Amino acid sequence: MEQPKKLLIIGFVWPEPNSSAAGSRMMQLISIFQEHSFEITFASPALDSNFMVDLSQFGVHKKAIELNSPTFDIFIKELNPAVVLFDRFMIEEQFGWRVSENCPNAIRILDTEDLHCLRTARQKAFKEKRTFELTDLLSEEVAKREIASILRCDLSYIISEVEIEILKNVFKIDSSLLQYLPFLVDEMNEEDLRKLPSFNERNNFIFIGNFLHEPNWNTVQYLNEEIWPAIRAQFPEAVLEVYGAYPSQKALQLHQPKNGFLIKGRAEDANEVVKKARVVLAPIRFGAGLKGKLLEAMQCGTPSATTTIGSEAMHPNLPWNGFVENDPHEFAKKAIELYQNENLWKNSQKSGIAIINQCYQKNKYAVELIEAINNLLQNSETHRLHNFMGSLLQHHTLKSTKYMSKWIEAKNKN
Incomplete structure (x- = not known):
């Protein structure tokens, strides 16, 4: 029997499948990974909510973590996951450098949910009563953060083919860093x-x-x-x-x-x-x-x-x-x-x-998802070698984010 591989999911919030599509999607991902022998730990710095799913009922380990705290470093070193999935780019910003430092061989995956920069730029254009243009994205502050996060990761799950095209054509992201992953449901008749x-x-x-x-x-x-x-x-x-x-x-x-x-x-x-x-x-x-x-x-x-x-x-x-x-x-x-x-x-x-x-065929996309993960687990060094912009950002961001976090950490102690 295949040995379970450890997957750590770091959630922006605890999944609430009855409250949002993001919560449903997260539970879809969890079920696919479990079907392919992954042992899952779900960690989040968010407070518990009355409507969050009971992860233990799904055989998922739950772990509360803190922002800007060395306790996360101890936790992830002990866990030593093969794969880390960041739920939204804000989580990768907070924890990505700690994952890289403590588990450099772990595959880093970003689940974007949707492109935040696209949603934000369209919302601004709507409120300003003007037509949204794709070039609006280039001056969007959140785009700089989100694209940097995508580049730092080994792979990003993109829910929309329109967003895949935007990432490739507007931001020149290499397709090897992107995987199209829509909602995944069973066939109907x-x-x-x-x-x-x-x-x-x-x-x-x-x-x-x-x-x-x-x-x-x-x-x-x-x-x-x-x-x-x-x-x-x-x-x-x-x-x-x-x-x-x-x-x-x-x-x-x-x-x-x-x-x-x-x-x-x-x-x-x-x-x-x-x-x-x-x-x-x-x-x-x-x-x-x-x-x-x-x-x-x-x-x-x-x-x-x-x-x-x-x-x-x-x-x-x-x-x-x-x-x-x-x-x-x-x-x-x-x-x-x-x-x-x-x-x-x-x-x-x-x-x-x-x-x-x-x-939205679950079986088709689930197979592609697992194939991509297994390929990364076997060829991560070559994959990272070809993502020079990612390693460049990893190097500089790791330093800047790390020292900002260390400063907050020290401030909290006082």
């Missing part, structure tokens, strides 16, 4: 659809998304101010249920039962509420990566109405499971049609299954 609630068993529109995520909160505001009034003007009985973890007081104040606009807060089981809804509304105006809520809608057999940003990189050349529309009035009109036209709704469901089966 039309028999699976028949087990789900039918058109007539479903009611209401739904939006679902963590309120701490700025693109989600902006979408709820947009629904409230423009999209929903346009839908209600043509379809007065319509009801929209807005679900999401961590709603703010501002969000709760948007609850207007007489207008059919209901703020429901955290869903106990996101899958269940999406299965009961007839149409998902997601008029997302800025963001990056792939939208977990829209893939979840497909899995639940729930057609969705979204924008170009919402559907970006999610359905290469395949019909959407609903429609993609940027104009708010057209969006409202098509949302009503999708809600009321049973044939259109059923065909949209089938389009969702085709997208799942062609674009």
Whole structure:
């Protein structure tokens, strides 16, 4: 039997699969590594939350760690992992140099979740009421940090093919440092659809998304101010249920039962509420990566109405499971049609299954993921030799980050 290899995941937060797509993705990654004989320790400097998953139930060791503390050096030396996975670039900045110093042979992998610099630059352009240009990324402060982090790692998981192209063409990152890794789900067929609630068993529109995520909160505001009034003007009985973890007081104040606009807060089981809804509304105006809520809608057999940003990189050349529309009035009109036209709704469901089966095949990408890891474990020296910019940044950043961290460490002692 294959000997377990040790994998250390350093999380930005403890996984909350019911609160965010990032939490679901992390659990997908954990299951793939476990299926291939990795023994996993999940460490994080974050505080525990009431909604975090119980990692011990999944056979994962949990370890609380501190920022700017030599206790991490002792911990990682003793653990001596073969592979370290950083959850987002901010974690690599904090712990990457300590990993390099204490376990220089460990393979360092970055899971970007989405390109933060792309999301930030698009958000700025949106707020400044101008068109986003790819060249905006070159002056984005967070881009310098994120790209440096990608270069310092042996491999980065990129969730969107659009982002792979940006990294290669705008930032000139070598493709040997990037691995396309979308959401990973099981295949579906039309028999699976028949087990789900039918058109007539479903009611209401739904939006679902963590309120701490700025693109989600902006979408709820947009629904409230423009999209929903346009839908209600043509379809007065319509009801929209807005679900999401961590709603703010501002969000709760948007609850207007007489207008059919209901703020429901955290869903106990996101899958269940999406299965009961007839149409998902997601008029997302800025963001990056792939939208977990829209893939979840497909899995639940729930057609969705979204924008170009919402559907970006999610359905290469395949019909959407609903429609993609940027104009708010057209969006409202098509949302009503999708809600009321049973044939259109059923065909949209089938389009969702085709997208799942062609674009998010867990088995296909899991095999590629493990092959890449094994290849790095066998050829890390050659791989690193060809990543000169990475070793250059590793050398200088290790020094600067190290001494900043040492200074904080010393300050904390006093």
